[in-house]
Amino acid sequence: MSKNVKVNVEYLTRVEGHGNIVVNVKNGKLEECRLDIVESPRFFEGMLRGRSIFEAQHITSRICGICACGHTLASIQAAEDAIGFQPTEQTIKLRKLLLHLENLDSHILHIYLLVAPDLLGVKSFVPLIHTHNDVVRRALRMKKACNDVCDILVGRHVHPISAIVGGFTKLPKEKELDAMLEILESIQVDMAPTIELGASLKFPEFQRETEYVGLVNDTDEYPLLQGDIGSTDGLRMDKHDYKKITNEFIVPHSSAKHTKASRDSYMVGALARVNLNFEKLHPKAKKVANAIGLKPITANPFLNTAAQLIECIHSLEDSIKILKEFKNEGIDYAQAITVGLNENGQIPVKAGKGVGAVEVPRGILFHEYEVDNKGKIINANCIIPTGQNLNNIEYDMKKLVPEVLDKKQDEITLLMEMLVRAYDPCISCSAHFLDVKYIDC
Amino acid sequence: MHEMHVIKNLFQDLLKLADENNTRKITNVYLKMGLFTEINPEILTYFFKEQGKGTPLESAKLHFADSDMRELKLVSFDCE
Numbered sequence A: 001m002s003k004n005v006k007v008n009v010e011y012l013t014r015v016e017g018h019g020n021i022v023v024n025v026k027n028g029k030l031e032e033c034r035l036d037i038v039e040s041p042r043f044f045e046g047m048l049r050g051r052s053i054f055e056a057q058h059i060t061s062r063i064c065g066i067c068a069c070g071h072t073l074a075s076i077q078a079a080e081d082a083i084g085f086q087p088t089e090q091t092i093k094l095r096k097l098l099l100h101l102e103n104l105d106s107h108i109l110h111i112y113l114l115v116a117p118d119l120l121g122v123k124s125f126v127p128l129i130h131t132h133n134d135v136v137r138r139a140l141r142m143k144k145a146c147n148d149v150c151d152i153l154v155g156r157h158v159h160p161i162s163a164i165v166g167g168f169t170k171l172p173k174e175k176e177l178d179a180m181l182e183i184l185e186s187i188q189v190d191m192a193p194t195i196e197l198g199a200s201l202k203f204p205e206f207q208r209e210t211e212y213v214g215l216v217n218d219t220d221e222y223p224l225l226q227g228d229i230g231s232t233d234g235l236r237m238d239k240h241d242y243k244k245i246t247n248e249f250i251v252p253h254s255s256a257k258h259t260k261a262s263r264d265s266y267m268v269g270a271l272a273r274v275n276l277n278f279e280k281l282h283p284k285a286k287k288v289a290n291a292i293g294l295k296p297i298t299a300n301p302f303l304n305t306a307a308q309l310i311e312c313i314h315s316l317e318d319s320i321k322i323l324k325e326f327k328n329e330g331i332d333y334a335q336a337i338t339v340g341l342n343e344n345g346q347i348p349v350k351a352g353k354g355v356g357a358v359e360v361p362r363g364i365l366f367h368e369y370e371v372d373n374k375g376k377i378i379n380a381n382c383i384i385p386t387g388q389n390l391n392n393i394e395y396d397m398k399k400l401v402p403e404v405l406d407k408k409q410d411e412i413t414l415l416m417e418m419l420v421r422a423y424d425p426c427i428s429c430s431a432h433f434l435d436v437k438y439i440d441c
Numbered sequence B: 001m002h003e004m005h006v007i008k009n010l011f012q013d014l015l016k017l018a019d020e021n022n023t024r025k026i027t028n029v030y031l032k033m034g035l036f037t038e039i040n041p042e043i044l045t046y047f048f049k050e051q052g053k054g055t056p057l058e059s060a061k062l063h064f065a066d067s068d069m070r071e072l073k074l075v076s077f078d079c080e
Helices: A044-048 A056-063 A068-083 A089-119 A125-131 A133-154 A174-186 A188-200 A239-246 A270-280 A283-291 A301-329 A385-403 A409-422 B003-020 B041-052
Strands: A003-010 A019-026 A029-037 A211-216 A228-231 A352-360 A363-371 A377-383 A434-439 B026-033 B061-066 B072-079
Touching: A019 A385, A019 A409, A029 A385, A044 A056, A044 A377, A056 A068, A056 A377, A068 A089, A068 A352, A068 A363, A089 A125, A089 A133, A089 A188, A089 A301, A089 A352, A089 A409, A125 A133, A133 A174, A133 A188, A174 A188, A174 A301, A188 A301, A211 A270, A211 A352, A211 A363, A228 A239, A239 A352, A239 A363, A270 A283, A270 A301, A270 A363, A283 A301, A301 A385, A301 A409, A363 A385, A385 A409, B003 B026, B003 B041, B003 B072, B041 B061
Parallel strands: A019 A434, B026 B061
Antiparallel strands: A003 B072, A019 A029, A211 A228, A352 A363, A363 A377, B026 B072
């Protein structure tokens, strides 16, 4: 006999990402604590095989809708390195501008729409529309500004069009430089209340020393696009040796590989960059960092959000500086280049291997390509910042849980979610992406 | 990207409920799905069929009802 069973179970909060925190405490002692990554592999490296090096940036930008520009730039850098192409100073400077805009856009998203609701005591940014309407409007205004400037610079922010191997297909005209400058200067006004908001947020007290990894250089520039790989434990190596840093390994509970360098785990991202390159930040950024007490080496991962705030100031000020320099020095429009798939052999191609190492919002991103003498990709490897942070998050959780076992289960759940969110993991919609499962607690 | 995870959770619940209700076979599963869920019903149905092989859900049909809310709910199921 057939019967109908009423259930009414909601799945959406379990959907917005692919991670589960598993906590197993027996007799007041933590037996197991892990972050399961259950999303399916996406096989981008496989998709790249056999494709032209000149379309790799368009394919790999699809890895992420938030870090699309970062993937584009890491891909282009790896491609140019593989075929031995040296971009011009103007191209490099425009790429730095693009990276700043993406960092700013992504950090604003994280600070305002993902972290602030936790710290303002609401479940998502939607209730903030009623309780903190000005905050939501400011966040959207700042995000729109970044998107609008990216539209002018590379056609669009999500999956940019004009940034290619060899340079840019289209270079901003003088009136477009004016428009970009005007937009960015307009959100300088919004930065003051953003700093106020950041300073007012109460981050949980927690300390765990770890190794911080990011780009380093010997100049005064805060390295985002170029540099060696360095760590707070004193590692320094050329980007081509990135595998000696990442040392990827497989764990059974995660479809994403884990990494480790000098210690059991390491952290990448804004906090790692600030810890490594604090002195190279824009003076305004450093001033705010000092005011909110963020200084190297900060070992509280929750303060990654504060480090992002500091980077917002740096990226905005540096973007304005770059645009002013372009306005004063002018742009060499003869450098605009249309390559397509290089059917006309505009760019000389040779067989080789190349690496791109770029600081994107969530940390250092690696792309490596091996190409044949026709510019076809033979092998590819992409190592994403969130993957590099997973192991470190687990070690943080293992230290955090025993320290908060006296709290109620829902408070522990929130703290664990906040910890993972502090890393700004690029698992889609991380606002409420986690299932926290307790076993025998 | 999300659909496989949804199906995994959905199956976990359905198989547990099927066991609790002493059923051999689930014939229909009724979901309510709203806007902006980032879930594709076609892909969800594909994973539902694949995951169902060799389980009490093997020949079950998935039914979707629209919703104005941003939600994805398992409303009920028919079983024998």
